[in-house]
Amino acid sequence: MRIAIIDTSTTRAAIISDGLREAGLTDLVIIDHAAGLAAQIERAAPEVVLINLENPSRDMLEDFFAMSRALARPIAMFVDQSDAESTSAAVDAGVSAYVVDGLAKQRIKPVLDLAIRRFQAFSRLQAELAEARTALADRQAIDRAKAILMKRKGLDEPAAYALLRNHAMRSNRRIAEVAEAIVTSEALMGDMP
């Protein structure tokens, strides 16, 4: 069963194709997003097309699928209404699948389930990465704010940190936000006595 993967994220496309390959689905075509999607798909003649839900080319592709004979009239999303649950899970995960008409449901379900898991894994990775980035930025801001307070107010490090923390608690803000404000005001007014 030939599966085409179209994704605006090349990383995610790689994650999905690795997963499919591990599951023994090795007839894969990754469609290059840069040029001529329709022509590439026509050449590849896949039986299943996996594409990220938010891909900007989907309206064009659906039109192409509706007209194309190369793909023997694929039907959007899943084969029939009876598997609405699985399709719904796919939409939640952010993946949409187009499948050629007549392809047996039991052959498609594992592909879709795998794609869903891989999409979810990718989202988790992204969320973790974003968290890590925020945490790093927070720590940097707090360190800089502490240094400013130590210099300006002649405090030692624990006292500077306690000042930050107490102010954050009193104003119901995150320590990082208070630190951010100190760093900003120092940048604007640092040269003032």
Add this chain to the structure above:
Amino acid sequence: MSNTLMRIGFLPLVDAALPILARELGFAEDEGLDLQLVRDITWAAVRDRLMYGQTDAAHMVAPLAIATALGCDRPAMPLAVPFVLGLNGNALTVSTALAEALMLDNTLGDPFEIGARLKLEAERRVAIGKPLRFGVVHRYSSHNYMLRYWLAGIGIQPDVDVEITVTSPPFAADALACGDVDGICVGEPWNSIAVDRGVGRIMLATAQIWRRGVEKVLAVRLDGRQADTDATERLVRALHRAAAHFVEPGNTEANAAILSRSEYLDAPRETILRATTDRIRLTQGADAIHYPDFMFQHREAANFPWRSQAMWLYSQMARWGHAEASEVGFAGAAQVFRPDIYRSALAGTDAILPGASAKVEGANSVPRGASSQTGRLILGEDQFFDRVQFDPDRAMDYLEHQRTKPMI
């Protein structure tokens, strides 16, 4: 009591104004609704989210709602259209090169006259093996059917003399710029953005093809629960008030400022304001010209979902082989539009409630009174550019005539 959450999918287009304003100006809240707007960049994504429960309702091109409800390209899914979000507001913008070849001046020309010039150019392009290509925003879009209606009416056969392809609205200007297409039929602000970038020039407003053409609709998923019906009716009332607010001349500046925000259209306020006040800049740097009723969002009961509008769209879907040419198909399309929900939701308000649920489309060469249950209904000029009328009681005849009529 906490408000009912209602999520509405939309594309960044000027005619997404009513749900946006219903949220921002508190009309939804007054109805006990907590509206959340979910933006996408393709109609495919808007439709998927609606079909699979990520949204409860959507701003949608009318033919797509019909195609989805009838299962034209995937399993049918019960949808209802209780409210029309607006009429027209689209334009046909051509590349600067094609504009030069057609010798367009700084006016919106006569559709027949421009058509005659376009026909010659289309023939020339076929002869050199590079047929003209037009982009429309979706296979099942009013843009596609309006463009095809005009082309066929001026003797250019779509899919034979010119190619028609699909380009999502936010990419329409890029498609023009890189020469992917020679023209685009798209909603605002995307024509104006192409003009301001100097990559395109507005050739026609779709209101010149059909003076009162149905455009975006509110599509809601039907699963028959009483709570849903109630929430839908509250949403209709909120949208009705938003529409009345939208067309008040004193509100246009503030409305444009809201629409331009990054979470909505993320486009220049001034560009949006031009569209919403019917002023169109045809070419880069030129003064905007005033074209009345370029967009038509509320007056004349414009938000009422006439079953005959759905049927006209279906006639075009069938004409171009996108749907089955049958009485059953017409009846199915008519059922998607739900004047009954509109009436039930707005009974007892200031809304004009038409007496009939269908009308002959394109019949008025001058404004004319029409029967109404409440309020005084005057329907303005609503003709098609070729003056042909669509009588919903004779829909199959209309379709048959179009399909067998020899090309000019």
